[in-house]
Amino acid sequence: MHEMKQLPKISVVILNCDGLRWLSTCLSSVARTDYPNLDVYLVDNGSTDGSVEYVQKNFPWVNAMPNEENLGFAEGYNRAIEKVDAEYIVLLNNDTEVLNQDWIKHLVDVAFSDSMIAAVACKMLSMEDHSRLDSVGGMGMPFWRGFVDIGRGELDQGQYDHEGFEPFAFCGGAALIKRSIFMRVQGFDEKFFLYVEDPELSWRLRLFGYRVAFAPRAKVAHYFSGSSRSKAVDAVKLYYCHRNFLRAILKN
Numbered sequence: 001m002h003e004m005k006q007l008p009k010i011s012v013v014i015l016n017c018d019g020l021r022w023l024s025t026c027l028s029s030v031a032r033t034d035y036p037n038l039d040v041y042l043v044d045n046g047s048t049d050g051s052v053e054y055v056q057k058n059f060p061w062v063n064a065m066p067n068e069e070n071l072g073f074a075e076g077y078n079r080a081i082e083k084v085d086a087e088y089i090v091l092l093n094n095d096t097e098v099l100n101q102d103w104i105k106h107l108v109d110v111a112f113s114d115s116m117i118a119a120v121a122c123k124m125l126s127m128e129d130h131s132r133l134d135s136v137g138g139m140g141m142p143f144w145r146g147f148v149d150i151g152r153g154e155l156d157q158g159q160y161d162h163e164g165f166e167p168f169a170f171c172g173g174a175a176l177i178k179r180s181i182f183m184r185v186q187g188f189d190e191k192f193f194l195y196v197e198d199p200e201l202s203w204r205l206r207l208f209g210y211r212v213a214f215a216p217r218a219k220v221a222h223y224f225s226g227s228s229r230s231k232a233v234d235a236v237k238l239y240y241c242h243r244n245f246l247r248a249i250l251k252n
Contacts, residue, residue: 007037010104010176011086015076017045019094020054022223027059029098035105039063043080045070073172074188074197081187086179092220093173097127099219106217107176118181118210119202120218121167122174125156127223134222136160137167137214138199147199147245152224161216169202170212174220181210189251195237196244203252 012030016023023042030040040062044052046069055062065080081089088111090104100106103122110120121137133151141147150167151160170177175198185204188197202212 007035008087008108009085010035010038010088010090010108011084012038012040012090012092012104013043013077013080013084014041014092014094015043015045015073015080016047016051016094017070018047018049018051020047020049020051022094022096023051023055024058025097026092026094027055027062029096030092031059031061032101033098033104034101038104039084039086041065041080041084043067043076045072045076072190072193074192074194075190077172078187078190081179081182084179089177089179089182091172091175091177093222095127095223096124096174097221099125099130099221100217103215103218103220104176106215110213110215111176111178114211114213116209116211117213118178118205119170120176120213120215121170122176122218122220123156123160123214123216124171124174124220124222126153127221130221131156133160134224135171135173136165136216137171137212138169138202140168141245141249147196147248158216160214165214167212167214168206169199172198173222174218176215181205184208189247192244192247193240195240196248200244200248200252203248207252 044066107120124134126132126134133154133156135149136151138147
């Protein structure tokens with residue numbers, strides 16, 4: 001374990017758009033984090049449900065970064081990460097709950113294990129059943145299905161916890177990224193707006209020779225599609241996922 005003076009500066013950056021119903025659970029769990037060199041930001045994409053006011057009143061230690069409109073996942077995060085002063089960024093969905101206080105330390109330990117690691121995926125568990133996996137990162141493109149989350153719905157029996165496991169991509173719902181590398185490769189592709197940005201960036205990172213790793217002891221519960229209000233594959237999801245999947249292939 002690293003000495004405290006060596007621990008890098010971390011910024012947890014939470015993207016939000018009309019996600020007021022999730023913020024109490026998410027931010028209360030982040031508040032229990034055992035890590036001394038940490039800042040927390042809420043990047044708000046033009047919410048009209050009082051999210052920013054709620055956070056400013058109830059979680060004054062959270063730095064609010066409001067945008068006047070919905071910039072999408074990619075541009076919303078890009079603008080925020082450009083402004084944040086930290087060695088590592090932790091991306092975190094608003095529809096999550098951190099399950100262990102030392103999650104950041106586990107992410108940092110994995111990141112420090114190899115200088116070529118650019119991103120580290122958390123173990124994401126189902127918010128509705130913590131014994132089942134939500135994502136341990138993304139696989140490549142099996143049979144042209146798109147970028148699929150590894151493990152979703154599986155009973156967590158530690159099947160991905162071994163040292164040799166490495167996902168193709170991190171899931172942007174809960175992952176650590178080295179900021180300098182993120183900036184070097186120009187961050188998320190803002191033309192995606194939402195969906196597929198995280199595997200596309202992971203693909204680019206790998207083309208530059210970097211690795212995407214996994215920290216099985218950094219556990220975060222996630223309510224699947226909580227930020228989009230519906231688990232159903234609606235027209236919006238279908239459009240962006242297919243369009244962006246094709247764009248990722250053509251680009252990379």
